[in-house]
Amino acid sequence: GAAELGPYRHYMQKEIFEQPRAIADTLEGVHGIVPELFGDGAYRVFKEIDSVLILACGTSYYSGCVAKYWLESIARIPTQVEIASEYRYRDSVPNPRALVVTISQSGETADTLAALRHAQGLGHRHTLTICNVATSAMVRECALAYVTRAGVEIGVASTKAFTTQLAGLFLLTLAIAQTQGRLTDEQEAEHLKAMRHLPVALQAVLALEPQVISWAEDFARMENALFLGRGLHYPIALEGALKLKEISYIHAEAYPAGELKHGPLALVTSSMPVVTVAPNDALLEKLKSNMQEVRARGGVLYVLADADTRIESSEGIHVIRMPEHYGALSPLLHVVPLQLLAYHTACARGTDVDKPRNLAKSVTVE
Ligand code: G6P
Numbered sequence: 001g002a003a004e005l006g007p008y009r010h011y012m013q014k015e016i017f018e019q020p021r022a023i024a025d026t027l028e029g030v031h032g033i034v035p036e037l038f039g040d041g042a043y044r045v046f047k048e049i050d051s052v053l054i055l056a057c058g059t060s061y062y063s064g065c066v067a068k069y070w071l072e073s074i075a076r077i078p079t080q081v082e083i084a085s086e087y088r089y090r091d092s093v094p095n096p097r098a099l100v101v102t103i104s105q106s107g108e109t110a111d112t113l114a115a116l117r118h119a120q121g122l123g124h125r126h127t128l129t130i131c132n133v134a135t136s137a138m139v140r141e142c143a144l145a146y147v148t149r150a151g152v153e154i155g156v157a158s159t160k161a162f163t164t165q166l167a168g169l170f171l172l173t174l175a176i177a178q179t180q181g182r183l184t185d186e187q188e189a190e191h192l193k194a195m196r197h198l199p200v201a202l203q204a205v206l207a208l209e210p211q212v213i214s215w216a217e218d219f220a221r222m223e224n225a226l227f228l229g230r231g232l233h234y235p236i237a238l239e240g241a242l243k244l245k246e247i248s249y250i251h252a253e254a255y256p257a258g259e260l261k262h263g264p265l266a267l268v269t270s271s272m273p274v275v276t277v278a279p280n281d282a283l284l285e286k287l288k289s290n291m292q293e294v295r296a297r298g299g300v301l302y303v304l305a306d307a308d309t310r311i312e313s314s315e316g317i318h319v320i321r322m323p324e325h326y327g328a329l330s331p332l333l334h335v336v337p338l339q340l341l342a343y344h345t346a347c348a349r350g351t352d353v354d355k356p357r358n359l360a361k362s363v364t365v366e
Contacts, residue, residue, distance in 0.1 A: 049126055
């Protein structure tokens with residue numbers, strides 16, 4: 001009811017603004033990296049595994065895609081991410097030394113549960129879930145679990161569940177890295193410090209809302225949008241496009257920026273806004289040349305620029321500057337303006353934000 005919503009217009013907006021609290025709660029009680037955060041026996045499992053297989057649907061699948069970058073670069077463990085409904089019907093090659101990780105807000109998504117049972121049927125014994133509902137079937141059926149504390153999520157478009165999943169997956173990365181001897185004490189201390197600072201950093205990003213609202217006024221008049229990202233932020237571009245589709249009904253696609261020239265550049269005109277996510281240091285120069293390719297075709301850029309880049313607003317380039325550069329955890333911050341962009345664009349178009357047409361919060365039948 002209205003009382004629960006407080007100053008917010010919709011549950012989705014309230015849930016976006018709850019993220020600093022949701023992340024703080026999810027990390028509460030984490031004083032150091034120990035495998036037992038994931039349950040009894042996690043040490044032995046993390047010691048034995050030689051790879052990770054992530055299974056999930058929707059937004060939860062995109063958090064898995066971010067985790068792949070972390071698991072491979074920090075824990076140096078080969079990682080595969082697969083859409084649950086594809087995996088369950090595919091003739092895959094089981095590896096009993098893989099850790100099967102399901103990611104689910106509800107813990108009841110039919111395809112993800114079926115994928116888990118399929119993996120178990122193939123002989124996978126090492127199973128772990130990152131899940132927001134402690135009493136769910138997913139938590140009951142997985143050997144290990146990390147329960148995120150986003151709290152009840154009502155808006156169909158997932159927001160705080162996503163960022164808390166990322167927090168859980170980052171902890172998982174550190175715990176595997178540590179067990180496999182790939183994390184020094186200094187690195188552990190640095191990562192923990194960055195994690196603890198997340199609620200404050202998220203608050204600063206939420207303060208960008210007025211700038212995002214002015215972008216949303218432009219987007220509300222569009223029928224298509226393109227999202228570009230590279231590396232860790234490619235899945236964030238995918239998530240930004242998904243949010244916009246789900247609640248504003250604008251057709252949106254995401255591409256890794258380097259693929260622009262292999263197809264989507266043909267679509268770029270002045271009525272195809274191009275959202276560009278998170279240029280990080282290593283790829284910044286390449287991203288700038290991707291941006292020039294867009295400008296040369298009359299495309300209009302909306303750039304979420306990192307704090308330490310020198311990308312400035314100019315003709316056809318709208319820049320929102322992120323408050324601080326955040327290294328490996330940057331995806332948790334960059335997704336927030338994209339959630340707000342989808343939200344305010346949907347509001348401007350007058351759609352039913354919390355209950356978009358044809359979609360359900362939890363898909364418990366196939
Ligand atoms: C539905 C919801 C999405 C969610 C997906 C997976 O499609 O509308 O927001 O990401 O299911 O749900 P889960 O509960 O497994 O994370």
